[in-house]
Amino acid sequence: xxxxxxxxxxxxxxxxxxxxxxxxxxxxxxxxxxxxxxxxxxxxxxxxxxxxxxxxxxxxxxxxxxxxxxxxxxxxxxxxxxxxxxxxxxxxxxxxxxxxxxxxxxxxxxxxxxxxxxxxxxxxxxxxxxxxxxxxxxxxxxxxxxxxxxxxxxxxxxxxxxxxxxxxxxxxxxxxxxxxxxxxxxxxxxxxxxxxxxxxxxxxxxxxxxxxxxxxxxxxxxxxxxxxxxxxxxxxxxxxxxxxxxxxxxxxxxxxxxxxxxxxxxxxxxxxxxxxxxxxxxxxxxxxxxxxxxxxxxxxx
Amino acid sequence: xxxxxxxxxxxxxxxxxxxxxxxxxxxxxxxxxxxxxxxxxxxxxxxxxxxxxxxxxxxxxxxxxxxxxxxxxxxxxxxxxxxxxxxxxxxxxxxxxxxxxxxxxxxxxxxxxxxxxxxxxxxxxxxxxxxxxxxxxxxxxxxxxxxxxxxxxxxxxxxxxxxxxxxxxxxxxxxxxxxxxxxxxxxxxxxxxxxxxxxxxxxxxxxxxxxxxxxxxxxxxxxxxxxxxxxxxxxxxxxxxxxxxxxxxxx
Ligand SMILES: Nc1ncnc2c1ncn2[C@@H]1O[C@H](COP(=O)(O)OP(=O)(O)O)[C@@H](O)[C@H]1O
Ligand SMILES: [Mg+2]
Numbered sequence: 001x002x003x004x005x006x007x008x009x010x011x012x013x014x015x016x017x018x019x020x021x022x023x024x025x026x027x028x029x030x031x032x033x034x035x036x037x038x039x040x041x042x043x044x045x046x047x048x049x050x051x052x053x054x055x056x057x058x059x060x061x062x063x064x065x066x067x068x069x070x071x072x073x074x075x076x077x078x079x080x081x082x083x084x085x086x087x088x089x090x091x092x093x094x095x096x097x098x099x100x101x102x103x104x105x106x107x108x109x110x111x112x113x114x115x116x117x118x119x120x121x122x123x124x125x126x127x128x129x130x131x132x133x134x135x136x137x138x139x140x141x142x143x144x145x146x147x148x149x150x151x152x153x154x155x156x157x158x159x160x161x162x163x164x165x166x167x168x169x170x171x172x173x174x175x176x177x178x179x180x181x182x183x184x185x186x187x188x189x190x191x192x193x194x195x196x197x198x199x200x201x202x203x204x205x206x207x208x209x210x211x212x213x214x215x216x217x218x219x220x221x222x223x224x225x226x227x228x229x230x231x232x233x234x235x236x237x238x239x240x241x242x243x244x245x246x247x248x249x250x251x252x253x254x255x256x257x258x259x260x261x262x263x264x265x266x267x268x269x270x271x272x273x274x275x276x277x278x279x280x281x282x283x284x285x286x287x288x289x290x291x292x293x294x295x296x297x298x299x300x301x
Numbered sequence: 302x303x304x305x306x307x308x309x310x311x312x313x314x315x316x317x318x319x320x321x322x323x324x325x326x327x328x329x330x331x332x333x334x335x336x337x338x339x340x341x342x343x344x345x346x347x348x349x350x351x352x353x354x355x356x357x358x359x360x361x362x363x364x365x366x367x368x369x370x371x372x373x374x375x376x377x378x379x380x381x382x383x384x385x386x387x388x389x390x391x392x393x394x395x396x397x398x399x400x401x402x403x404x405x406x407x408x409x410x411x412x413x414x415x416x417x418x419x420x421x422x423x424x425x426x427x428x429x430x431x432x433x434x435x436x437x438x439x440x441x442x443x444x445x446x447x448x449x450x451x452x453x454x455x456x457x458x459x460x461x462x463x464x465x466x467x468x469x470x471x472x473x474x475x476x477x478x479x480x481x482x483x484x485x486x487x488x489x490x491x492x493x494x495x496x497x498x499x500x501x502x503x504x505x506x507x508x509x510x511x512x513x514x515x516x517x518x519x520x521x522x523x524x525x526x527x528x529x530x531x532x533x534x535x536x537x538x539x540x541x542x543x544x545x546x547x548x549x550x551x552x
Contacts, residue, residue, distance in 0.1 A: 014552070053392055054552040073395035081393055087386035091315055097390075103307025104394035146390065 002065030004029045004154045004185035005050065009059035012045050012209075019045040021209035022059065027202075029064075029153070032177075032186045034196035034217075036292060037206030043189040044084055046206070047158050051081045063154055077105065080152035082143050084159045084189075088131040094118070094142055095127040098149055105150035117145040120175050122168070137168050144172065148179070155179060156187045161195065173199060197221070197288040205295050212299040217288065226286035229258040229267065232279040239274040242267065258283070305400035308391060312408030316374055323412060327370055328419035331362045335424055338484060348486040349517050355428040359421070360511040361483030364445065366420045368503065371413030371446040372453040372474055375405045379457025380466055383550075392551065398544040402454070406537065409450030414442060430514055437522050438513030444526070444533045445506035449474075451536035458549050477503045487519055505529055 005027040012020040019042045027033045035043050048054035049061055052072050061068045066075035089097060098117070102110040118124045121141040126134060131142065144160060157176070161169045177199070180186050190196055196203060196217070203220060205213040213220065228247060236252035245256040245267075258264065271278060316323040339355035346354045382388035391401070424430070432438075456469045481503035487495050498504045499520075509525035512518035518525075544550070 048552075051393055052551060053389065055547055073397065076393060076395040079393075081389075083386075083389050085386050087389060089382075089387045089390065090385070091318060100307060100311050101390060101394070103310070104304040104391065104396070106304050108307075 001029060002062070003027060004031065004064060005187060006062040006065075007046070007059065008061075010046070010049065010056055010061055011058040012042070012049065012054065013057045019209055020049075020056075023206075023209075023211060025204060025211060025214070027185060027187060029185050030180070030183055031202060032180045032200050033188065034200035034203045035187060035189045035206060036193065036196060036203060036288075037189075038296065040208075041206040042209040043206055044158055045209075047081065047156050047187075047189070050075075050156065051079060052076060077150070078152055078154050080147035080150065080155045082147045082155075082157045082160050084162070086136060086139050086143070088134075088139050088142065090130070090132045093128050093130050094123055094134070094145075097131060097142060098145055101146045102149045107150055110149065113151065114145075114149065117148055120171075121145050122171060137164050140164055141168065141172075144175075153183070154185045154187070158189050159191060160188070161190060161192060169195075193288040193292055203288070205292060207296055207299045210299075213291075213295045220291050221286060221288065223291070226291065227258045227261075228284045228286065229256045229264065230254070230280075230282040230284055231256065231271075232281075233271070234277045234279050237274075237276060239270050239276065241270055252279075303400065304394050304396055305404055308396065308400065308404035309407055312374075312378060312404055313411055315378060316408070316412050323370070323374070324416055324419055327366050327416045328423055331366045331420040332423050334362055335359070335427065339428070346485075348489070349515060352515055352517075353428065356430055356515075357486075357511075358484065359424045359428060359430055360514050361481075361507045362424065363417045363420045364441070364507045364510045365478045365481075365483050367413040367417035367442060367446050368449040368478055368506070369413075369474060370416040371409040371449040372456070372470075374412040375409035375450050375453030376457040376460070376466055376469070377453075378405065378408070379454065380460050380463065383457075384462070388550070398541055402537070402541050402544055405454055406447060406450045406540070409453055410443065410446040413446040413449065417442060417446075431516075432514060433516030434513045434522075436513075437509060440526060441506060441510040441513060441522075441529065444529045445503075445510070447533040448502070448506075448529065448536055451533070451540045454540045455536075455543065458543060477501060481507050482519070483507060502528060502532055 003026045005025065007023045007025045010020055010023040023046060035046065037043055045054060049056050050063060050068055052068055055069065063075040064078040066078065068075045092100065098114045102114065118127055121144060123138065123141050123145065126138060131139065134142065140160065147155065160172060176186055188196065188200060200217055203215065203217050204211050231254045233252055233254060238246065238254055242256065246254065247257050248255040256267065268278065335355060335358060338358055343354045348357045382391070456466055460466045480498065481501050482498060487498040487504065490498065505520070505525035505528045508518045508520055509522045509529065512522040
């Protein structure tokens with residue numbers, strides 16, 4: 001079974017910018033995968049190469065085993081892309097836009113699926129509205145529908161929820177989850193790390209055109225040092241033997257690293273011996289944002 | 302069905318939906334030329350024996366409208382899509398380069414020919430036209446509109462903004478079409494300007510087209526076709542190569 005998406009030594013140079021500096025990545029069929037990274041990291045460039053909107057300077061990329069340059073027609077048939085920019089054709093209505101997109105992929109009688117898309121994306125009552133007259137959120141939904149109109153096995157969403165209201169985000173993710181359950185591979189870029197954390201099984205982090213982290217979401221989160229013990233102490237004083245664990249403190253609140261739950265017992269014992277009372281206590285797990293910040297810091301640059 | 306037919310359909314619908322600007326307006330412009338020039342010159346100019354000036358003027362006006370509108374269609378469609386960004390909708394699907402090219406080219410030709418028909422129909426209300434060689438008419442209309450449809454594709458891909466396109470329109474398309482014998486026979490020009498006109502491919506398009514109506518022309522229709530048809534073929538090939546290279550469309 002070929003990988004849904006495969007990149008090998010993928011590089012892209014624009015005139016003055018080295019946007020991708022050798023990307024190696026495999027995304028298996030059926031995965032829900034997040035590509036994260038700060039602005040300018042190269043996420044959109046990576047997606048553009050997959051879609052044939054940009055040509056790689058070096059290296060190669062495949063979609064479902066089809067080379068995006070040599071076998072571009074088959075590669076594009078396998079791929080549905082929701083572009084980052086909110087683009088639309090002002091000449092046409094929602095339904096016309098979808099029929100055209102469907103026809104471009106060689107599908108003529110596709111009305112049942114188009115109706116289903118309209119329904120699931122909350123566009124049913126806008127089907128005959130001109131694209132110009134839709135709000136930004138509605139246009140975004142049409143972009144999603146356009147990407148899905150040929151039922152591509154691999155779906156790429158480039159920041160689909162940027163500037164989108166909560167309701168649409170919820171319904172969009174419910175729909176994309178369903179597609180993923182039905183076997184579609186999903187590649188997602190987003191600025192909302194909590195979305196990636198909730199949705200994606202695996203995450204790659206990109207910085208300045210390089211993959212700086214690539215792992216299962218659970219493993220990234222569970223990595224040692226990411227668990228925390230938050231304490232409110234009276235008096236506000238931390239015994240010297242615990243200072244090595246200190247991650248942050250403000251006033252009488254202390255945040256300690258807790259790599260292993262078994263250590264909780266000894267920490268509390270140390271506090272008791274030092275006559276420090278624990279007034280409040282909470283165990284927290286690092287979220288993807290913490291991991292992201294740490295990875296980006298450690299990746300230097 | 303292949304995606305090609307849908308892209309062609311979309312490109313045709315694009316101008317069809319705004320026919321007032323894309324078809325009716327150029328027909329009106331041509332009609333104004335016809336009325337004004339023939340009013341001024343009818344009594345004074347007889348280019349070919351037995352052919353009145355307004356009849357003489359008609360083929361040139363029709364051809365000029367065909368060319369300008371074929372150019373306008375492909376160039377404006379491409380630049381609009383590039384500027385609004387919705388060009389991604391036609392870059393993402395699995396079109397071959399040839400399908401992409403032919404869809405834009407045939408739609409451009411369709412608009413050019415439609416405007417040409419409109420100018421002919423309206424012109425016939427004011428003047429009579431013989432129809433000596435319909436096959437030559439068709440051959441010239443098709444090959445000449447293909448040439449300008451291709452030039453429109455080049456311009457649309459190359460231009461980054463509407464200003465660039467207006468530049469091509471004003472400094473290339475307009476001079477080429479106006480200085481090609483639309484309003485006069487080049488035999489009435491001084492020898493130097495006659496020689497210059499022979500370097501203008503549009504001269505052969507209009508001259509050959511005129512032959513289709515009157516059976517007389519400045520040069521042989523075969524010579525004209527030997528210039529126009531290979532030009533169309535070469536430009537089509539060049540446009541295909543340009544699309545294949547990804548120039549400006551696929552970084
Ligand atoms: N068409 C282009 N021409 C020149 N530079 C570009 C172009 N597209 C992207 N870049 C540059 O490439 C880098 C990566 O951009 P991009 O892939 O859009 O990042 P991201 O999507 O992660 O925010 C940025 O420095 C950006 O300025
Ligand atoms: Mg981006």
